[in-house]
Amino acid sequence: MGNLSEIVKKCADNYQKDPTKMLDVIRDVQAELGQVADDAIAEIAKQMNVSSIDVEGVVTFYHFFSKEPVGKYSVYLNNSAVAVMKGCYDIAKEFEKEAGCKFGEVSSDGKIGLHYTADIGMNDQEPSAIINDVIFTNLTSDKVKAIVADMKSGKKIQDTVKEFGDGNNQNALIKAMVKNNIQKTGAVLLAPFEPGTALKKAVSMTPEAVIEEMKISSLRGRGGAGFPTGMKWDYTRQSAGDKKYIVCNGDEGEPGTFKDRVLFTERAEMLFEGMAIGGYAIGADEGLLYLRGEYMYLKQYLENVLETMRKAGTLGKNAGGKSGFNFDIKIQMGAGAYICGEESALIESAEGKRGEPRNRPPFPAQRGFMGKPTSVNNVESFCSAARIMLEGGAWFAKMGTAQSKGTKLLSVSGDCKKPGIYEVEFGTTVQTLLEECDGRTAQAVQVGGPSGVCIDKSKYGNRICFDDLATGGSVIVIGPDRDILEVVHNFMEFFEEESCGWCTPCRAGNQLLLHKLEKVMHGHGTESDLQEMEKWCVTVKSMSRCGLGQTSPNPIQSTLKNFRGLYEAKIQKGKDFVTEFDMAAAVKESCAAAGRKPDLGEH
Amino acid sequence: MSEIKFTIDGKECTARAGQTIVEAAKANRIYIPVLCHFEGLKPAGTCRICTVRVGGRFMAACTTPVAEGMNVENNTPAIEDMRKEIIEMLFVEGNHMCPTCEKSGNCELQALGYRYKMMVPRFPYLWPQRSVIADAPKIYLDRNRCVQCLRCVRDVITSDGKHVFGVTMRGGKTLISIDKELAAKLTEEEAVKAMNQCPVGCILRKEIGFKIPIGQRKYDTKPIGSEIEG
Ligand SMILES: Cc1cc2nc3c(=O)[nH]c(=O)nc-3n(C[C@H](O)[C@H](O)[C@H](O)COP(=O)(O)O)c2cc1C
Ligand code: SF4
Numbered sequence: 001m002g003n004l005s006e007i008v009k010k011c012a013d014n015y016q017k018d019p020t021k022m023l024d025v026i027r028d029v030q031a032e033l034g035q036v037a038d039d040a041i042a043e044i045a046k047q048m049n050v051s052s053i054d055v056e057g058v059v060t061f062y063h064f065f066s067k068e069p070v071g072k073y074s075v076y077l078n079n080s081a082v083a084v085m086k087g088c089y090d091i092a093k094e095f096e097k098e099a100g101c102k103f104g105e106v107s108s109d110g111k112i113g114l115h116y117t118a119d120i121g122m123n124d125q126e127p128s129a130i131i132n133d134v135i136f137t138n139l140t141s142d143k144v145k146a147i148v149a150d151m152k153s154g155k156k157i158q159d160t161v162k163e164f165g166d167g168n169n170q171n172a173l174i175k176a177m178v179k180n181n182i183q184k185t186g187a188v189l190l191a192p193f194e195p196g197t198a199l200k201k202a203v204s205m206t207p208e209a210v211i212e213e214m215k216i217s218s219l220r221g222r223g224g225a226g227f228p229t230g231m232k233w234d235y236t237r238q239s240a241g242d243k244k245y246i247v248c249n250g251d252e253g254e255p256g257t258f259k260d261r262v263l264f265t266e267r268a269e270m271l272f273e274g275m276a277i278g279g280y281a282i283g284a285d286e287g288l289l290y291l292r293g294e295y296m297y298l299k300q301y302l303e304n305v306l307e308t309m310r311k312a313g314t315l316g317k318n319a320g321g322k323s324g325f326n327f328d329i330k331i332q333m334g335a336g337a338y339i340c341g342e343e344s345a346l347i348e349s350a351e352g353k354r355g356e357p358r359n360r361p362p363f364p365a366q367r368g369f370m371g372k373p374t375s376v377n378n379v380e381s382f383c384s385a386a387r388i389m390l391e392g393g394a395w396f397a398k399m400g401t402a403q404s405k406g407t408k409l410l411s412v413s414g415d416c417k418k419p420g421i422y423e424v425e426f427g428t429t430v431q432t433l434l435e436e437c438d439g440r441t442a443q444a445v446q447v448g449g450p451s452g453v454c455i456d457k458s459k460y461g462n463r464i465c466f467d468d469l470a471t472g473g474s475v476i477v478i479g480p481d482r483d484i485l486e487v488v489h490n491f492m493e494f495f496e497e498e499s500c501g502w503c504t505p506c507r508a509g510n511q512l513l514l515h516k517l518e519k520v521m522h523g524h525g526t527e528s529d530l531q532e533m534e535k536w537c538v539t540v541k542s543m544s545r546c547g548l549g550q551t552s553p554n555p556i557q558s559t560l561k562n563f564r565g566l567y568e569a570k571i572q573k574g575k576d577f578v579t580e581f582d583m584a585a586a587v588k589e590s591c592a593a594a595g596r597k598p599d600l601g602e603h
Numbered sequence: 604m605s606e607i608k609f610t611i612d613g614k615e616c617t618a619r620a621g622q623t624i625v626e627a628a629k630a631n632r633i634y635i636p637v638l639c640h641f642e643g644l645k646p647a648g649t650c651r652i653c654t655v656r657v658g659g660r661f662m663a664a665c666t667t668p669v670a671e672g673m674n675v676e677n678n679t680p681a682i683e684d685m686r687k688e689i690i691e692m693l694f695v696e697g698n699h700m701c702p703t704c705e706k707s708g709n710c711e712l713q714a715l716g717y718r719y720k721m722m723v724p725r726f727p728y729l730w731p732q733r734s735v736i737a738d739a740p741k742i743y744l745d746r747n748r749c750v751q752c753l754r755c756v757r758d759v760i761t762s763d764g765k766h767v768f769g770v771t772m773r774g775g776k777t778l779i780s781i782d783k784e785l786a787a788k789l790t791e792e793e794a795v796k797a798m799n800q801c802p803v804g805c806i807l808r809k810e811i812g813f814k815i816p817i818g819q820r821k822y823d824t825k826p827i828g829s830e831i832e833g
Contacts, residue, residue, distance in 0.1 A: 053769030501777025
């Protein structure tokens with residue numbers, strides 16, 4: 001016990017026992033102890049002077065925290081839809097065989113823990129896994145054998161990575177096997193960027209003029225909702241507050257997106273300058289980057305970029321050379337929770353709590369991080385803002401469609417020959433994209449991730465933009481041999497698990513939708529099941545509190561609309577009712593105990 | 604404070620600035636069903652039964668402030684059926700055995716079930732495995748009955764600002780729990796308060812039970828909401 005309390009005390013002291021640093025404290029405790037069990041929870045509560053139930057609430061909320069041992073080496077294998085397409089379950093078997101334990105378990109010597117996790121932002125290089133913060137991509141049986149052998153011999157996990165990806169993935173502070181897979185560059189985001197220039201331009205203008213320029217550009221938020229960035233900054237600027245914050249949403253949790261990861265790797269200066277520009281515009285002196293836990297491997301590198309920018313005078317006192325503009329940026333790590341991409345949940349999480357969205361009003365622009373006016377923007381939005389400062393709002397607004405200006409980064413994955421990042425002008429059709437990524441045979445395309453829509457061939461002429469097919473960037477190509485219902489099922493399992501649990505329709509409704517889908521997939525459904533499912537989708541969407549619940553039925557709803565035949569092929573036509581009850585299975589155990597053969601006669 | 608004019612299902616109403624739709628409706632003698640809402644507590648908006656439609660958008664009436672000129676749709680067949688679905692979801696999501704429950708007759712979930720004429724939930728029972736917490740000295744938590752309203756989380760707080768109740772896990776596994784040390788220190792008054800504000804029979808004061816016989820309890824005689832509708 002003495003040892004435990006010393007370890008916890010040290011971790012808490014490292015963050016001055018600041019309760020808003022709860023996630024960091026828990027992460028460090030888990031790194032030391034391999035788990036955060038009840039005794040550690042009680043000790044953290046004591047050290048941080050909060051109730052133990054609040055600590056337990058946080059520990060059990062986040063995917064990467066665990067009350068049970070996670071293993072000295074904890075393998076988190078992605079099993080989201082595209083990973084499944086690329087064979088993650090074969091890889092799982094290989095891990096189980098080599099490690100000698102099942103997924104959800106830890107090997108008997110406590111060395112290796114095998115866990116599944118949702119999308120880790122590597123959809124263009126699946127199967128992939130995270131082991132103690134180190135990323136492993138394009139996994140094969142041979143690679144798994146080598147990795148497990150290294151883990152068994154006690155090697156440092158980083159030393160297991162021998163080949164590195166392209167660009168900054170080779171940087172001494174990253175050294176990851178991750179590839180950028182930049183397939184198409186555009187004028188805004190992936191064109192060359194000279195550090196220091198964008199902020200310099202911005203601070204030569206008044207904050208009002210910066211906001212005006214943003215409004216002229218018509219830039220809409222790239223995180224999914226598409227709210228005009230200039231307007232958001234204006235509201236936040238107008239909000240009364242002695243302190244304001246700029247927050248960058250780096251949670252990138254929507255399965256199938258990985259474009260922010262590439263921006264972090266290749267355009268970090270552009271991002272941080274974009275944040276400083278936002279800070280200048282709204283009158284903030286502090287920026288916060290909330291980085292998803294999965295991207296821990298980028299943290300050291302990003303911290304170093306910040307340090308270099310401070311030394312160059314771009315950040316810190318008189319940032320960008322503007323006297324009196326003191327602006328700096330901190331990084332807050334997440335711990336695995338899709339809902340933390342929702343801006344108010346992100347703020348809760350950044351304050352060290354469970355990532356539960358807030359009720360609105362008030363909006364973050366009125367009362368956000370630490371109760372102060374806050375502008376939360378996506379990584380790509382900030383990078384676009386930096387370019388807009390350099391090239392002007394009018395230049396930007398020349399690209400795109402009537403309602404969607406500029407370019408968009410698309411993360412393309414699934415059944416195509418050239419998965420990766422495409423910077424396209426808004427208005428590009430799905431068909432054009434399918435040709436560029438060589439996914440012409442697609443029977444369906446999932447645009448906007450699980451919360452988006454699944455479209456069939458008849459809609460490949462539709463355009464990617466807010467006025468037609470809106471997307472935060474995720475495009476998943478589904479080839480001709482795939483079972484679309486399996487994909488739908490994977491997405492529904494994802495939402496069911498990722499619901500924060502706050503409100504009834506999302507918490508219970510998604511479980512019920514999942515059950516119903518399974519009933520139909522197992523051949524026990526009838527036409528009325530399809531109708532009920534349709535109705536329940538509407539209820540969950542209408543009654544849920546936040547964007548997660550309001551979109552979670554989309555996988556079912558959009559496929560019921562666009563691929564109804566798939567459902568109809570599974571149901572028992574012309575029947576009003578089919579029992580789900582399986583008599584043989586129900587009596588199997590008792591018959592075995594009694595040594596009898598089941599007499600199923602008539603029932 | 605200035606007076607606000609708005610309508611609920613076409614009926615002209617007035618409200619004070621700062622009131623939520625639920626509060627304003629009540630002042631105008633219109634019942635909007637609530638479950639997680641508890642007077643005096645900061646609204647949480649967890650149950651969503653109070654969902655109304657304003658300008659084509661759905662919102663929780665307990666967390667949304669009224670605004671001048673608002674036209675609130677409350678009692679429409681579509682909204683009422685979705686509310687009924689929420690009630691049914693709460694029934695299948697937990698394990699509710701009304702006949703053996705100390706709260707029967709005083710239970711707001713049960714009362715809503717009656718008001719909405721729920722016969723059998725349209726959803727399959729999920730039969731979750733939830734353990735009870737029986738080792739706190741004064742209170743007993745039967746989490747099978749919890750509807751996650753968070754009233755206890757919001758209100759039972761120690762003098763130095765610590766939560767006695769809290770939420771653990773997420774998604775379908777979300778579960779209310781307690782800080783055992785703090786729960787052991789609850790005063791008689793606090794324990795009774797925790798029990799009384801629980802809308803269902805999840806939090807019970809130990810050693811007292813069935814003080815008022817079933818049949819003579821709050822909702823045995825009058826349906827929930829009738830106190831507002833008059
Ligand atoms: C469930 C959910 C997940 C989200 N995930 C992200 C995310 O990973 N990244 C992001 O930028 N926005 C995400 N959003 C949108 C944010 O709430 C918010 O609108 C966005 O960060 C604002 O930035 P923008 O205006 O630049 O798009 C998510 C929203 C919801 C409802
Ligand atoms: S909709 Fe889902 S994720 Fe959003 S608050 Fe409700 S339970 Fe949480």
